[in-house]
Amino acid sequence: MKKLLLPLTILLFFGLVISSCSSDDILQRENNEQPNIVKRNNEKAREAGIRLLESFGMTKSRSLSTSDYPDYYGGSYINGDGKLVVFLKGEIESTKATLIRLIGENDVIYTQGNYSYTELNNILTKITSFISSNKDSQIAKNIKYYYLNDFENNVVVELNRFNEMEIKEFKSEVVNFSGIVFKQCTRKFQDHSLSPGSSIGTPKGTASMGYRATRFNTDGFVTAGHAYNTGDPAYYNNTLIGSCDLSIQGGSVDAAFISITNFSLVPNNGNLTGEEYNIWAGDNVTKLGETIAQSEGYITSTNANVNVGGISYTDMGEATYLSASGDSGGPVYLTNSKKVIGIHKGSTAFTSIFVKVDNIASKLNAHFN
Numbered sequence: 001m002k003k004l005l006l007p008l009t010i011l012l013f014f015g016l017v018i019s020s021c022s023s024d025d026i027l028q029r030e031n032n033e034q035p036n037i038v039k040r041n042n043e044k045a046r047e048a049g050i051r052l053l054e055s056f057g058m059t060k061s062r063s064l065s066t067s068d069y070p071d072y073y074g075g076s077y078i079n080g081d082g083k084l085v086v087f088l089k090g091e092i093e094s095t096k097a098t099l100i101r102l103i104g105e106n107d108v109i110y111t112q113g114n115y116s117y118t119e120l121n122n123i124l125t126k127i128t129s130f131i132s133s134n135k136d137s138q139i140a141k142n143i144k145y146y147y148l149n150d151f152e153n154n155v156v157v158e159l160n161r162f163n164e165m166e167i168k169e170f171k172s173e174v175v176n177f178s179g180i181v182f183k184q185c186t187r188k189f190q191d192h193s194l195s196p197g198s199s200i201g202t203p204k205g206t207a208s209m210g211y212r213a214t215r216f217n218t219d220g221f222v223t224a225g226h227a228y229n230t231g232d233p234a235y236y237n238n239t240l241i242g243s244c245d246l247s248i249q250g251g252s253v254d255a256a257f258i259s260i261t262n263f264s265l266v267p268n269n270g271n272l273t274g275e276e277y278n279i280w281a282g283d284n285v286t287k288l289g290e291t292i293a294q295s296e297g298y299i300t301s302t303n304a305n306v307n308v309g310g311i312s313y314t315d316m317g318e319a320t321y322l323s324a325s326g327d328s329g330g331p332v333y334l335t336n337s338k339k340v341i342g343i344h345k346g347s348t349a350f351t352s353i354f355v356k357v358d359n360i361a362s363k364l365n366a367h368f369n
Contacts, residue, residue: 042283043336044107045084049076049280051103052086063277063358066121074113075120077150078282087113087153113153115179120148123155123177124305124314130174131312139173140307142166144185145348147318148303150281158185187349196270196331197288200258201235202227208289208330210343211275212267213257214369215245220259221267222343222366223329225249228256241265252315252359254345256329257366272331275368276339277358284335285319287344287352289327296335297321300351316353317342323352340368 056073058064072095074087088095088110096110127146134140145158155177159166162184198209200223207227213220220242228234228244235241240262247256260266279302286296297320304318319332323344330344332354342354361367
């Protein structure tokens with residue numbers, strides 16, 4: 001999967017936050033209230049999901065782009081019983097029969113959807129394009145958070161100023177699509193700026209090591225982009241260990257690659273076993289970090305987007321693990337397989353945001369090692 005390899009996303013919201021979002025502070029509140037975590041065995045559902053993607057043409061050497069998904073496919077997620085729920089658009093019975101022949105019906109629930117997965121993700125792309133092309137527009141600044149709701153087969157757009165006039169302007173200037181649900185933005189988002197999860201020193205403060213990686217045959221590790229500028233030194237226990245070869249903030253990536261120059265302090269990957277590009281809403285995940293050392297939760301969105309301080313972050317993952325300042329850059333991995341799916345970026349109210357590992361690999365050319 002490159003950007004949209006897996007369908008699924010969320011109900012980003014679990015309650016109302018006391019303060020509402022301003023135009024530049026949407027990234028400002030810690031997610032440190034324990035959510036209800038339901039542990040379940042999702043391996044059967046994941047296996048069914050992989051078979052489903054393979055039936056669409058995915059192979060070990062070929063990822064899927066948005067246009068590769070068939071028109072009848074509306075997305076999928078893993079439910080509380082550990083089953084894969086697949087939305088089907090249009091006449092469901094014949095499509096269901098075809099998919100049953102291809103991937104079976106054990107551990108799979110087929111249900112009616114109104115919109116295709118491609119339609120929904122194209123809407124997110126249109127919103128991102130509008131924001132990027134109209135940075136000074138009040139309409140663009142009013143769009144604080146927007147995401148694919150994998151559980152409901154729609155797109156949610158959260159506005160700072162939420163009223164009929166603002167919604168009408170959005171529909172007129174951005175996109176008018178019946179599959180959009182508008183909500184009042186009541187969340188703030190905090191970049192946990194300044195090991196896996198180990199505390200590392202930056203010129204801006206502290207962050208967390210993500211995972212050991214290689215970039216163009218250079219050994220190092222991945223961490224949060226907002227913690228370092230390209231060329232910045234990196235420290236561990238006040239000892240210089242390397243420097244930032246590349247830092248990217250914006251689009252689908254908030255990540256940096258730190259090359260190691262002090263070979264007496266070589267990073268390791270602990271119990272992490274590799275990287276995983278395929279993710280589903282509902283799957284259990286764990287985050288490691290400097291402040292909240294370890295926290296578990298589950299994925300609530302596979303395509304979350306946030307517009308912060310003039311920078312639009314796209315195709316992020318969202319989950320319910322706990323996080324706090326200093327955890328930025330820490331690894332997020334599948335609890336069962338211990339495969340890395342991304343690094344922690346920040347939090348919104350009762351959920352946390354992570355940068356997907358496939359986007360890091362694609363944009364930074366940094367790969368788990």
